Amino acid sequence: MKIVYRAVNILLAVLILLSAFFVNFVEVRIETSDSLAEFFKTLSKDASEGAALYEDFSIKRVVDIANGKDDLSQMFDGSSGPILWPEDFNQLNTRLIVFASCFGLILLIALFILIFSIVSKRSLPVFIAGLAGIAADIVMILVFRSMADDIFTGKVNMVDFIVDRIFGTGTLVNLIGSLAGGAFKVILALNGVQNAFLFIFIAVVLWTAIFFLVDLGDPKAKELKEVEKEQKAKKKAEKAAEKEKKKALKEAQNNGSQEQGA
Secondary structure, X not given: OHHHHHHHHHHHHHHHHHHHHHOOOEEEEEEEOHHHHHHHHHHOOXXXXXXXXXXXXXXXXXXXXHOOXXXXXXXXXXXXXXXXXXXXXXXXXXXXXHHHHHHHHHHHHHHHHHHHHHHOXXXXXXXXXXXXXXXXXXXXXXXXXXXXXXXXXXXXXXXXHHHHHHHOOOHHHHHHHHHHHHHEEEEEEEOOHHHHHHHHHHHHHHHHHHHHHHHHOOHHHHHHHHHHHHHHHHHHHHHHHHHHHHHHHHHHHHHHHHHHHO
Protein backbone atom coordinates (compact mmCIF):
# COMPACT_ATOMS: atom_id res chain seq x y z
CA MET A 1 0.00 0.00 0.00
CA LYS A 2 2.82 2.39 0.85
CA ILE A 3 4.41 1.75 -2.55
CA VAL A 4 1.13 2.76 -4.25
CA TYR A 5 0.90 5.86 -2.04
CA ARG A 6 4.41 6.98 -2.92
CA ALA A 7 3.96 6.18 -6.62
CA VAL A 8 0.82 8.36 -6.81
CA ASN A 9 2.61 11.22 -5.05
CA ILE A 10 5.47 10.98 -7.54
CA LEU A 11 3.02 10.98 -10.46
CA LEU A 12 1.18 14.06 -9.12
CA ALA A 13 4.44 15.93 -8.59
CA VAL A 14 5.55 15.14 -12.15
CA LEU A 15 2.18 16.40 -13.44
CA ILE A 16 2.76 19.73 -11.69
CA LEU A 17 6.15 20.13 -13.37
CA LEU A 18 4.79 19.14 -16.78
CA SER A 19 1.83 21.51 -16.38
CA ALA A 20 4.20 24.38 -15.60
CA PHE A 21 5.98 23.84 -18.93
CA PHE A 22 3.24 22.79 -21.36
CA VAL A 23 -0.11 24.18 -20.11
CA ASN A 24 -1.07 27.67 -21.32
CA PHE A 25 0.17 30.12 -18.74
CA VAL A 26 -1.32 33.48 -19.68
CA GLU A 27 -3.57 34.86 -22.40
CA VAL A 28 -3.30 38.34 -23.89
CA ARG A 29 -6.31 39.91 -25.61
CA ILE A 30 -6.42 43.30 -27.26
CA GLU A 31 -10.03 44.33 -27.68
CA THR A 32 -11.49 47.41 -29.32
CA SER A 33 -14.05 49.76 -27.85
CA ASP A 34 -17.68 49.05 -28.74
CA SER A 35 -17.90 51.86 -31.32
CA LEU A 36 -14.69 50.83 -33.03
CA ALA A 37 -15.78 47.21 -33.01
CA GLU A 38 -18.91 48.14 -34.93
CA PHE A 39 -16.73 50.02 -37.42
CA PHE A 40 -14.55 46.95 -38.02
CA LYS A 41 -17.65 44.81 -38.48
CA THR A 42 -18.84 47.07 -41.30
CA LEU A 43 -15.50 46.61 -43.06
CA SER A 44 -15.21 42.86 -42.80
CA LYS A 45 -17.46 39.94 -42.03
CA ASP A 46 -14.47 38.23 -40.39
CA ALA A 47 -14.27 40.93 -37.74
CA SER A 48 -17.08 39.43 -35.67
CA GLU A 49 -14.94 39.67 -32.54
CA GLY A 50 -14.41 43.40 -32.91
CA ALA A 51 -11.00 42.95 -34.55
CA ALA A 52 -9.65 41.61 -31.24
CA LEU A 53 -6.18 40.12 -31.09
CA TYR A 54 -5.72 37.00 -28.98
CA GLU A 55 -2.56 35.12 -28.01
CA ASP A 56 -1.90 32.58 -25.31
CA PHE A 57 1.45 31.61 -23.90
CA SER A 58 2.95 28.63 -22.14
CA ILE A 59 6.53 28.34 -20.91
CA LYS A 60 7.14 26.09 -23.92
CA ARG A 61 5.87 28.75 -26.32
CA VAL A 62 8.01 31.43 -24.68
CA VAL A 63 11.03 29.16 -25.22
CA ASP A 64 9.98 28.69 -28.87
CA ILE A 65 9.67 32.47 -29.31
CA ALA A 66 13.13 32.98 -27.82
CA ASN A 67 14.52 30.32 -30.19
CA GLY A 68 12.86 31.85 -33.26
CA LYS A 69 10.44 28.95 -33.75
CA ASP A 70 7.22 30.93 -33.32
CA ASP A 71 5.34 33.53 -35.36
CA LEU A 72 5.90 36.13 -32.64
CA SER A 73 9.68 35.68 -32.66
CA GLN A 74 10.07 38.66 -35.02
CA MET A 75 8.69 40.99 -32.34
CA PHE A 76 11.61 40.13 -30.06
CA ASP A 77 14.43 39.41 -32.49
CA GLY A 78 16.03 42.84 -32.12
CA SER A 79 14.74 44.26 -35.42
CA SER A 80 12.37 46.52 -33.47
CA GLY A 81 15.21 47.73 -31.29
CA PRO A 82 16.30 46.60 -27.83
CA ILE A 83 13.63 45.49 -25.39
CA LEU A 84 13.47 48.21 -22.74
CA TRP A 85 11.42 48.00 -19.57
CA PRO A 86 8.99 50.98 -19.75
CA GLU A 87 8.99 53.28 -16.72
CA ASP A 88 5.23 52.90 -16.60
CA PHE A 89 5.75 49.22 -15.73
CA ASN A 90 7.85 49.97 -12.64
CA GLN A 91 4.77 50.03 -10.46
CA LEU A 92 4.34 46.33 -11.27
CA ASN A 93 7.83 45.34 -10.13
CA THR A 94 6.97 44.28 -6.58
CA ARG A 95 3.96 42.28 -7.70
CA LEU A 96 5.96 40.67 -10.50
CA ILE A 97 8.56 39.56 -7.95
CA VAL A 98 5.85 38.11 -5.70
CA PHE A 99 4.23 36.41 -8.68
CA ALA A 100 7.52 34.90 -9.88
CA SER A 101 8.38 33.84 -6.32
CA CYS A 102 5.05 32.02 -5.93
CA PHE A 103 5.54 30.28 -9.27
CA GLY A 104 9.06 29.24 -8.31
CA LEU A 105 7.85 28.08 -4.89
CA ILE A 106 5.23 25.88 -6.54
CA LEU A 107 7.93 24.21 -8.63
CA LEU A 108 10.13 23.73 -5.54
CA ILE A 109 7.22 22.19 -3.64
CA ALA A 110 6.59 19.80 -6.53
CA LEU A 111 10.27 18.81 -6.51
CA PHE A 112 10.13 18.31 -2.73
CA ILE A 113 7.09 16.02 -3.03
CA LEU A 114 8.80 14.11 -5.84
CA ILE A 115 12.11 13.58 -4.01
CA PHE A 116 10.59 13.04 -0.56
CA SER A 117 8.17 10.43 -1.89
CA ILE A 118 11.11 8.55 -3.42
CA VAL A 119 13.16 8.45 -0.23
CA SER A 120 10.47 8.33 2.46
CA LYS A 121 7.01 6.90 3.11
CA ARG A 122 5.94 9.53 5.66
CA SER A 123 2.74 11.35 4.77
CA LEU A 124 2.68 14.43 7.02
CA PRO A 125 5.42 16.40 5.18
CA VAL A 126 3.71 15.73 1.85
CA PHE A 127 0.36 16.85 3.31
CA ILE A 128 1.91 20.12 4.56
CA ALA A 129 3.66 20.63 1.20
CA GLY A 130 0.33 20.20 -0.61
CA LEU A 131 -1.31 22.86 1.58
CA ALA A 132 1.66 25.19 0.97
CA GLY A 133 1.25 24.64 -2.78
CA ILE A 134 -2.43 25.59 -2.62
CA ALA A 135 -1.59 28.76 -0.65
CA ALA A 136 1.17 29.75 -3.09
CA ASP A 137 -1.17 29.21 -6.07
CA ILE A 138 -3.92 31.36 -4.52
CA VAL A 139 -1.46 34.20 -3.79
CA MET A 140 -0.13 33.92 -7.36
CA ILE A 141 -3.68 34.23 -8.76
CA LEU A 142 -4.55 37.27 -6.61
CA VAL A 143 -1.31 39.10 -7.47
CA PHE A 144 -1.77 38.44 -11.19
CA ARG A 145 -5.35 39.73 -11.09
CA SER A 146 -4.15 42.91 -9.41
CA MET A 147 -1.63 43.50 -12.22
CA ALA A 148 -4.19 42.62 -14.91
CA ASP A 149 -6.67 45.14 -13.46
CA ASP A 150 -4.10 47.96 -13.61
CA ILE A 151 -3.29 47.11 -17.24
CA PHE A 152 -6.97 46.87 -18.26
CA THR A 153 -7.88 50.21 -16.69
CA GLY A 154 -4.90 51.90 -18.35
CA LYS A 155 -3.11 52.64 -15.09
CA VAL A 156 -0.25 50.70 -16.65
CA ASN A 157 -0.14 51.47 -20.39
CA MET A 158 0.76 48.30 -22.28
CA VAL A 159 -0.70 49.51 -25.59
CA ASP A 160 2.27 51.83 -26.21
CA PHE A 161 4.69 48.99 -25.52
CA ILE A 162 2.93 46.66 -27.98
CA VAL A 163 2.71 49.36 -30.68
CA ASP A 164 6.41 50.10 -30.20
CA ARG A 165 7.33 46.42 -30.61
CA ILE A 166 5.24 46.09 -33.79
CA PHE A 167 5.87 49.42 -35.56
CA GLY A 168 9.01 50.79 -33.94
CA THR A 169 9.34 54.43 -32.85
CA GLY A 170 8.67 57.80 -34.48
CA THR A 171 6.17 60.67 -34.59
CA LEU A 172 3.61 58.70 -36.57
CA VAL A 173 3.99 55.75 -34.25
CA ASN A 174 3.52 57.99 -31.22
CA LEU A 175 0.31 59.28 -32.79
CA ILE A 176 -0.86 55.71 -33.44
CA GLY A 177 -0.04 54.81 -29.86
CA SER A 178 -1.97 57.74 -28.42
CA LEU A 179 -5.00 56.90 -30.56
CA ALA A 180 -4.75 53.20 -29.79
CA GLY A 181 -4.53 53.89 -26.08
CA GLY A 182 -8.09 55.19 -26.11
CA ALA A 183 -9.47 52.71 -28.62
CA PHE A 184 -8.01 49.44 -27.37
CA LYS A 185 -7.98 47.59 -24.09
CA VAL A 186 -5.35 45.03 -23.13
CA ILE A 187 -6.76 42.12 -21.18
CA LEU A 188 -4.44 39.72 -19.36
CA ALA A 189 -5.69 36.53 -17.73
CA LEU A 190 -4.22 33.35 -16.39
CA ASN A 191 -5.10 30.68 -18.88
CA GLY A 192 -5.20 27.31 -17.17
CA VAL A 193 -1.93 26.57 -15.42
CA GLN A 194 -3.20 28.02 -12.14
CA ASN A 195 -6.17 25.62 -12.23
CA ALA A 196 -3.88 22.70 -13.02
CA PHE A 197 -1.71 23.57 -10.02
CA LEU A 198 -4.74 23.99 -7.76
CA PHE A 199 -6.43 20.71 -8.73
CA ILE A 200 -3.22 18.68 -8.49
CA PHE A 201 -2.28 20.08 -5.08
CA ILE A 202 -5.81 19.42 -3.83
CA ALA A 203 -5.40 15.84 -5.12
CA VAL A 204 -2.11 15.56 -3.20
CA VAL A 205 -3.74 16.78 0.02
CA LEU A 206 -6.81 14.54 -0.33
CA TRP A 207 -4.77 11.48 -1.33
CA THR A 208 -2.39 11.97 1.59
CA ALA A 209 -5.27 12.52 4.03
CA ILE A 210 -7.11 9.42 2.78
CA PHE A 211 -3.96 7.31 3.02
CA PHE A 212 -3.28 8.62 6.53
CA LEU A 213 -6.82 7.78 7.70
CA VAL A 214 -6.73 4.32 6.11
CA ASP A 215 -3.31 3.70 7.60
CA LEU A 216 -4.54 4.92 10.99
CA GLY A 217 -7.38 2.40 11.05
CA ASP A 218 -5.36 -0.55 9.76
CA PRO A 219 -4.39 -2.96 12.59
CA LYS A 220 -1.49 -4.33 10.54
CA ALA A 221 -0.22 -0.81 10.01
CA LYS A 222 -0.34 -0.22 13.76
CA GLU A 223 1.55 -3.44 14.40
CA LEU A 224 4.09 -2.49 11.77
CA LYS A 225 4.58 0.90 13.38
CA GLU A 226 5.09 -0.75 16.79
CA VAL A 227 7.68 -3.08 15.26
CA GLU A 228 9.42 -0.11 13.63
CA LYS A 229 9.44 1.73 16.96
CA GLU A 230 10.90 -1.32 18.71
CA GLN A 231 13.55 -1.68 16.02
CA LYS A 232 14.47 2.00 16.31
CA ALA A 233 14.60 1.73 20.12
CA LYS A 234 16.75 -1.39 19.83
CA LYS A 235 19.17 0.29 17.40
CA LYS A 236 19.31 3.32 19.68
CA ALA A 237 20.09 1.10 22.69
CA GLU A 238 22.75 -0.77 20.71
CA LYS A 239 24.40 2.49 19.66
CA ALA A 240 24.33 3.73 23.28
CA ALA A 241 25.83 0.45 24.53
CA GLU A 242 28.52 0.55 21.86
CA LYS A 243 29.30 4.13 22.78
CA GLU A 244 29.59 3.20 26.47
CA LYS A 245 31.80 0.24 25.57
CA LYS A 246 34.15 2.45 23.56
CA LYS A 247 34.20 4.97 26.38
CA ALA A 248 35.05 2.27 28.96
CA LEU A 249 37.76 0.85 26.70
CA LYS A 250 39.27 4.30 26.22
CA GLU A 251 39.25 4.91 29.98
CA ALA A 252 40.90 1.52 30.57
CA GLN A 253 43.62 2.37 28.03
CA ASN A 254 44.21 5.75 29.68
CA ASN A 255 44.44 4.10 33.14
CA GLY A 256 46.89 1.54 31.76
CA SER A 257 49.05 4.26 30.28
CA GLN A 258 49.10 6.12 33.59
CA GLU A 259 50.14 2.95 35.53
CA GLN A 260 52.96 2.28 33.09
CA GLY A 261 54.12 5.86 33.43
CA ALA A 262 54.13 5.56 37.23
